Amino acid sequence: GDPSGGRGISMDFHKPDGCGHPLSDLKEWVAVQSDSVQPDLRKEVIRMMVLAADRLAALGATVNSVNLGSHQLPNGQDLPLPPVILGELGKDPQNPTVCFYGHVDVQPAKKEDGWKTDPYTLTEINGNLYGRGATDNKGPVLAWINAVETFRALKLVVNFKFVIEGMEEAGSLGLEKLLEEENQCFFSDVDYIVISDNVWLSNKKPALTYGSRGNACFLVEVECGGKDLHSGTFGGIIHEPLTDLIALLDSLVDPTGHIQIPGIYDSVAALTEEERKLYESIEFDLEEHKKNSGVKKFLYGTKEEILLHLWRYPSLSIHGIEGAFHEPGIKTVIPSKVIGKFSIRQVPHMDLSVVKRQVRHLEGVFSRRNSPNKLKVSMPLGAKPWLADVNDPLYKAARRAIKKVFGEDPDFIRDGSTVPVARMFQTITQKSVIMFPIGAADDGEHSQNEKISRHNYIEGTKVFAAFFLEISKLHRHLHETSNMEIKN
């Protein structure tokens, strides 16, 4: 069954530069200023989509560039949305169908922001390939395409699909709607979805990401009346809205970081022994992370506790207050309407609507103050957590591929932040989703001097190709097993 004849994957990365060479591909793509954030660069994003579509077509894929229309900027200007590319390569119903999601738009970048090299000229220094989009996400997209190209040269036992967008850095406008529309069509025969739009937890050790926290954002508004008042003329005789709000916010979390909202931990999944073991082996430099944050001391002392509290326990952060005095200096004002902002990073199996109801705990705190002011608590934004099953064939195959190419088992990691795209694909398509990064922790996505190392880029291509092999083996095995089960 091994289509490579047990030889594993070998690719020649030393052929001279030319069309289809991985480094010249990346150089060409990085040179396109496909910044989706700045409106005047939108035409470059659209040009980038054409390049990406051509690259897939060159692979032999059927390519459909779906027009998503336009969107309106805050200033009223109408701006065209770049198309989303839906690509398809292979349609054998015997083979597993792996769908890859990636994006070819980038964050803004200017040399004068503090780049050592021109951000749009891919430059190799000490084995690192510097350039905007090198790791987020042009490099991984090309690594995948190159892996498919190589794999195709062997006997093709995997069907490939591609979803490539150009608005990820600007909120993936239109993507969710497209996924919903295509769920019964494009996605109907998809078995697995791979996203490679994040990085490892360490600089050296590969990782697979199987979950992310959600985010429930809350506004707490307290209002006393029509206008801001002078603290000389009204201080001491009124219930000040900001004093009320401070008390409400102070009721949310204790000095140890424990959330004080009754019942909030009730639905948090219990930590299994298997899960705890996953954490033990993870490569994570606590001191390095502390240094990066600038913080003197974390709430917990061990790597395991830190990661558990970052990934699989909820946290509550207060972000600020709108409507109060926020400038330097002193203004002796009693603000009449203040809005506190906080968010809860929630985790499986917390339910957003339950969390929303639990936060109404603030109404009780408020009513005990006997304040005549008006309280309004709302949740304008609620993103759910995402969690995949690490025992899914998708994760098994990726793990084996990593072991084969990198010689070690990956870390199984989560993301403390919210990864809307993974959650979106999983929720809409109900397929298995994996986040399969090839970039390292120090790649600097969104930062100056973004890079991917030449090693990661090339080994990443290999690991994707190895993954195709493993998933095809596992899939066939599963298929045969389930056929046997049916026969039995």
Add this chain to the structure above:
Amino acid sequence: GDPSGGRGISMDFHKPDGCGHPLSDLKEWVAVQSDSVQPDLRKEVIRMMVLAADRLAALGATVNSVNLGSHQLPNGQDLPLPPVILGELGKDPQNPTVCFYGHVDVQPAKKEDGWKTDPYTLTEINGNLYGRGATDNKGPVLAWINAVETFRALKLVVNFKFVIEGMEEAGSLGLEKLLEEENQCFFSDVDYIVISDNVWLSNKKPALTYGSRGNACFLVEVECGGKDLHSGTFGGIIHEPLTDLIALLDSLVDPTGHIQIPGIYDSVAALTEEERKLYESIEFDLEEHKKNSGVKKFLYGTKEEILLHLWRYPSLSIHGIEGAFHEPGIKTVIPSKVIGKFSIRQVPHMDLSVVKRQVRHLEGVFSRRNSPNKLKVSMPLGAKPWLADVNDPLYKAARRAIKKVFGEDPDFIRDGSTVPVARMFQTITQKSVIMFPIGAADDGEHSQNEKISRHNYIEGTKVFAAFFLEISKLHRHLHETSNMEIKN
């Protein structure tokens, strides 16, 4: 010894318009855009100072326009300061010397801000004289000068001094230094200081002001490290500075408005029976005040409690937080350095340095949190309260004058805000200071449609003249009594 021969004061305000007529004087002064806030109108302030100096010279006063040099604007521009006018009229050591402080600069005003009439054209509508500076402070300054002019036509038994400035609305730059320099010279023979730069508590009933609260402003800074952090990447594993700050601010004041800083009430002067009586008779429309504030309910239900808590008890107001997210919407940031701002309106006999020490109570609250963050509490601004003795001859004379002219006793009132100029004069010169308003509560200082009623302007002139008579009588009486005591 009544120099008016027991006839009381009578003035003819019905002579035709002309030089020296009270209304044409005020019309001329209001027409000068002596706005000290806007740099490009500074020349108008300086022109106004010349007008005021000329007016005093026309009285027969010796006038010294003291040059205060210049000050620098935030943009680096050097702007000349208007001079302070020191005037002197009469030098008989047998007579009391009354020094009047007033200012002839004004707040900015534009027709399009919502004025019904041109702000720089004094316009009479239904008995009210509308115009910028009509009540704050050109009207009262002219009422005083006109009273002196009238009184001078009689037998002069009071020596007058004048301090007229042109930077009051811009922070009285240079005034304090001048007072200190002149303390042993110009102020050496001053017995009483009168300021008429505020308004009554009601629209109809005259008032004398004998105190104001101080203001101690505090900054509470909590910092965790170098940069703002992402709540997904660090939420749940660090001691968030804003959570610490919220807890610190929440420890300051309880829902009833009671300040929770230990010892803060220890030095507050006990309420005497005599004082409580003063409050009973005060004319104050609680419902009107509530309506003006927009607040549904005050912390206290009676007029007396409200005024006590506004004037003679301290209050604590939280104004806002610098460094946190303050814009509309949500930003899932953990701010690394946040600065809470609050102030305590303190009252006699609270001592600023004691208050500052007591606020270090926050350090204890912080240390109980076991937070590794850095706390810094500072008091960048501390203005002391001001309190005069209502049994001082100055107040007795003013009270008698009001009774004579208005036919009723004045309210003895304080100001919940800080009145730096009264405190400054009293602290530096150690003389008796009175705030002797002639404007009504609805005059709208600093607002659109500022006015003084024709009635208040003219009766104000009369009451000042009557006051000269009373203070001369009381002073002579005191002088004779003290001479007798020395002889005994």
